[in-house]
Each structure stands twice: as C-alpha cells, then as structure tokens.
Amino acid sequence: MQLSTKKVTHETYMQRCLELAQNGLRAAMPNPSVGAVLVHNGRIIGEGHTSPYGGPHGEVNCINSVTEADRHLIPEAILYVSLEPCSHYGKTPPCCDLIIHNHIKNIVVGTIDPNEKVAGNGIRKLREAGKNVVVGVLEKECREFNRRFFTFHEKQRPYIILKWAESADGYLSPLNRTLDSSTVGSLGDKKPVWITNTNSRQLVHKWRSEETAILVGTQTVLDDNPQLDVRDWNGPNPVRIVLDRTGKISDHYFVKNQKIKTIVLTEQADLPNLENLLYEQVSFDDNLPHAIATVLHRYNLLSVIVEGGRQTLQTFIDSGLWDEARVFKGTTVLHGGTKAPDFEWKPVTRQELLNDELLIFRNYG
Numbered sequence: 001m002q003l004s005t006k007k008v009t010h011e012t013y014m015q016r017c018l019e020l021a022q023n024g025l026r027a028a029m030p031n032p033s034v035g036a037v038l039v040h041n042g043r044i045i046g047e048g049h050t051s052p053y054g055g056p057h058g059e060v061n062c063i064n065s066v067t068e069a070d071r072h073l074i075p076e077a078i079l080y081v082s083l084e085p086c087s088h089y090g091k092t093p094p095c096c097d098l099i100i101h102n103h104i105k106n107i108v109v110g111t112i113d114p115n116e117k118v119a120g121n122g123i124r125k126l127r128e129a130g131k132n133v134v135v136g137v138l139e140k141e142c143r144e145f146n147r148r149f150f151t152f153h154e155k156q157r158p159y160i161i162l163k164w165a166e167s168a169d170g171y172l173s174p175l176n177r178t179l180d181s182s183t184v185g186s187l188g189d190k191k192p193v194w195i196t197n198t199n200s201r202q203l204v205h206k207w208r209s210e211e212t213a214i215l216v217g218t219q220t221v222l223d224d225n226p227q228l229d230v231r232d233w234n235g236p237n238p239v240r241i242v243l244d245r246t247g248k249i250s251d252h253y254f255v256k257n258q259k260i261k262t263i264v265l266t267e268q269a270d271l272p273n274l275e276n277l278l279y280e281q282v283s284f285d286d287n288l289p290h291a292i293a294t295v296l297h298r299y300n301l302l303s304v305i306v307e308g309g310r311q312t313l314q315t316f317i318d319s320g321l322w323d324e325a326r327v328f329k330g331t332t333v334l335h336g337g338t339k340a341p342d343f344e345w346k347p348v349t350r351q352e353l354l355n356d357e358l359l360i361f362r363n364y365g
C-alpha cells in the first residue's frame, strides 16, 4: 500500500486513531473505544470512533463521515483502525462485512481483539476476502489505551486501580480524627481529614468518572462518610462497591442513599435487593480480592478504583491482584495515625502537582 510522500507513516495515522478513540473511551464501556481513519493518497477522507455503548463501532462512524464527493475514493483508501474489526453479530453487524461491502482493499490494524467472539477471526475474514491486512502498528499503545478492556477479556476480571493519599510521614489519617464514628445512620457533621489539596481531590473525581466502579471497605464508610461520586468533575458516576462482611453498615446513610447504583459485598445470606442496591454474598477469606473481581466481572464492570481504607488496600496489594496504583504524597505531617499500606514498589512516574506529589505504579504481572 502506498503512503504519501510526506514524512507520514502508518504510526502517524494510528496515533490519530487513538486520539479519536480517546473521545469515546468511557462512554463505550464495557466495549472498547476504537478509532478509525480513512486515508486516500495522504489525505484523510474519513474519521470516527466508537459511539456510546450499544451504538455504531468506530469503522462505521469513519466510513459514514466521508463526504458524498469523496465516497468514490473509499475503495482506494487505506483504513486505519486501532482494534481488529469485529467479525460477529453483537449489538451491531460485523465491521468486516462493512469493509468488504465498501471494497476497501488495504487495512492497517493496531492490535487483535481479545474478545473470544473476535480474537483473530476479523483479520482472517478480511484476508479470506482478499484484503491486504497489516497487523500490529502501535500495538503496545493500542493495548495500553484499551487496557481495561484487554484485562477484562484476557484475565476475566476488571482492571484494578488502587488509590490512596499519604502524609509526608506516611500516614493515611491522623490518630485523633475530627470525625465522630458514632454518627452512623445519618450524614451527621462528619468530615474526612484531607491529606491532599483541592486540586488533587478534583483529579480523583476525574479518575472516578473514568472507571466503571469504585470500591471501599466498611471502615472507610464509618470514618469518612464518603459519597464516592464525581461532584467535582463532569462525567458518569461509577457503580459503588462496598465491603460489609457482617452487615455493620446496613443502616448507614451511605448504603441507604440510593441515588447511585451500589453493590454491597457481604457474608450475610439472601439480603433482598432494592432498585439501586444489590447484595452479593462472598466469603471474606484469603481469596477475597479474587471473589470481588469475579463478582465485578459478572456485572460487566470493566474497571474498579479501590479507594481504601488501609485494610482493603493491603488485601489487594498482598494478593498481587492490582494493575495500577496512584499514590498522592502530601506535604502535611501527621506524627502518627493509620499507616499507609506496606507497599514495596518503584513508581513508573512521579509528577509534581501544586502541593502534592503523584506517584504512579504499574503491575504488569
């Protein structure tokens, strides 16, 4: 296939696919967000990305975006797509059929689709139809971009992000919290003690809007009376997951507040589900993180951000069942309190925020 004479490569257009896909990432979940670009003689004649869940795929939007005047160029154009075109009938017909129907001869694919319904079948189908298919352009970047989707399909569990904020001397919260843990059942006047500044807090709300679920343990509900929503950012609220082994917080405002879908993981049997409040029975043994992951997978939740507290975070760390950790290091010194989790990892990036430092860790295991 012919590229333009300018210093433009397959990678350049694949990068454009990923830029386009960025726009649809959260809305497409639990589907991947896929970018597609049609290039004719070095000129982009069509672009698209996956529509919100259940809607058209990236390739469809790309082909539909071509103007009437350019439509006759489609068969001679190269189609760049960041994920293997689908070969199955899901909520929409196979993208492969659309490509074949449009007589597109050259297709450049970022990476194979891990969904077992596709998994190479799309590429096979295109090649059997006589298409010239290049696979693996910016493969690493394409996998990284849809890493939640890849983890979900390859490991049958959600992508797990751990998040906490620790003081300069390594504590999650002070010894004498300004909170009154007896105010269970109402909002009370409880306010969490913040280690980080407001800018970091807003960033956390942005992160929440990017994931499908958010998880905390019982003690965090008792101590912080959290809302776990995205009030400081525009975007969807993640499903709230709360651990409540013995039903200790069953009357708590957090659980009773049914504005946001909430799943309570408990050892209690046969608790009746309400519209936005669902109970799932799990065993709180050494396998707890795996049991949680299995439940979330069953609910089609692609990712979860675990926001505490110490015990919950430590359980995930000790089991090795996490993919990313995002740790704020504040400037406050607490001189005691609840210690940050034991965590012997090296950050892949360190970033200076306004007052805090943000450390990102990755677990590729």
Ligand code: AOF
Pocket (backbone or CB within 6 Å): 028, 031, 032, 033, 034, 035, 049, 050, 054, 055, 056, 057, 058, 059, 083, 084, 085, 086, 089, 090, 091, 092, 093, 095, 113, 115, 118
């Ligand atoms: C593509 N292009 O833009 C996306 C693809 O239920 P459906 O029909 O929406 O199909 C969902 C599956 O299709 C999803 O799990 C993944 O394998 C693939 N997603 N494929 O060719 C796209 N989003």
Ligand code: ZN
Pocket (backbone or CB within 6 Å): 057, 058, 059, 085, 086, 087, 093, 094, 095, 096
């Ligand atoms: Zn498709």
